[in-house]
Amino acid sequence: MSGNLFRRTWAAQRGRLLLVMIALAIWGFLLPVVYATFGNEMGALARSPAFANVFDVMSRFTGGDVFSISGTVALGLVHPIALALVAIPVIGFAAGAVAGERQRGTLEVLLARPLERRVVYGTLLAATLLFAALAEVAVLAGILAGAVLFGVAADLRAADLALCWLNGVALFGALGAVALAASVSFDRSAPAMGIALGVTIVGYAINFLGTLWPSAAWLLPISPFRYFEPTRILAGAFDPLDLLVLGAIFAVAVGWAEWIFPRRDLAAPS
Amino acid sequence: MDAIATDGLTKHFGSRWPSLRRRPGPPPIRALDDLTITVRAGEIFGFLGPNGAGKSTAIRLLLGFLHPTAGTARLFGLDVATAGATLRGRIGYLPGGIALYDSLTGTQLLDYLAAFYARPPILRADLVERLELSARDLGRPIRDYSRGMRQKIGIVQALQHDPELTILDEPSEGLDPLMQRAFYAILDERRAAGRTVFFSSHVLSEVERVCDRVAIIRTGRLVALERVGALLAHRRRQVEARLDAPAPRLAAALVALPGVSSLEARDDRLAFGFDGDVRPLLRLLEGVPLADLTIEPARLEDAFLELYDEPAP
16 A cells, blocks of 8 residues: 555545545434434324325335434435435445546556556545545544434444444445446546446345345345344344455455556547 | 567557447547557657657557557566566656646655556656645645646656656646756766666657657658757758859859759849758858858758658658
């Protein structure tokens, strides 16, 4: 890893990352507030025969709810708004990290330095993981702050929150590694971004379909989002297999990038 | 030890595997074929050829950006394929049409790029002064720089750490004549300090002005590799003689002299092309009633164009 490249990457990305972290913290903060304010009423509504089915479908779709503090935390992590916000600094950064520099012509200025391509890749991968870790910290910090301020934090266990964070970092680490693998494989940002977003959006859509539509449930195992389960973690049923599968996706993406990037020809930019 | 030594260096672009389509795909592009050159430590070496001749491909192979189809490239005796990062620590590189990090200021860029090297940027202050980059210029974001200023900062980043070998791709592009002169003086000092410079250029007068030796490539193949002086000595000079009085036998004698071509005789004026040793010509002209004699020096441009007029190898 190159400390100089890492510092430069951090300096270039920190503004965007900070904005996203603030947005995630606000998002996280609001959910316990909603739970503390309307949780009992919403819970009563959800238990009434007229709405039980609707709320059941909604909670299955999002993987969380606002009738319990654990459901609120889960909702904060798995809601599409939270996922999209985390994706900006992680997948957006990773997909453009190498292909974007190549497209702008600055990659050859960088690679003319005494740096192995593997070192460049390793540094950008470390930055991707750091961004994922910080984004997940921001949303959990917002949730925790809201829960403490509104007096609903008593039922939250630190170990469960840590596992939720780890599960989120594993998910976005895997998706970020796929995006970075695409980035080192192309000369332009568009195909790298297309692959990264394609894997993310298709993965999310499969998870969505498989969760709501029993006939499509067989598709669930191929979605990375299937292995992001804060609801189960907060219910005390953490499954290490989730981390193993996400780790395997990460390993395959890293393996591909480590193989292709040093072997690629970097012809003159056209 | 040679700074650069290539042996049969070859690069073909195109698919390595047979096409699955029924119709055959396009044939591989032979960007560089069997390039064998050596660049001695301490010389300024010019690398010439028109667009698409393979100059940038050769430079990219030397830097390890491309992997050769065949042959080897060695810098300071080390193979580029296995010691690329170590070697790049001893090299400075200016890409053609350099792209820079636009959000950084000039100083931030130079600091960032210098920090990758074990060598400190000991030449920066001198280069910045000679290329007339003021502290105010260096404090501005690069996105505000003109083309010439970008080129100057590109030259500074390539040379600031006093590299043993500098590879420059079209280095004087965008520089005004005063800055070109300052740049040539910098190159002369690199040579005097025993450093090696390898540069490609379209500006033949600049190559003639600063280079010790030149290689000329054409469609990926080396067609000439000589000292600039030797290359010019073989090339045709234009000679014009004006006579005070008629010399009826002179034209015939000139036609018989080896190296004379395209003779035109009109009244008191003789004009012809000449290549080779000039002494036999001067002996022939002894005793001829000359009013004036002009021998235009051979130019690299002529040599270059002659080589390109010949049928492709």
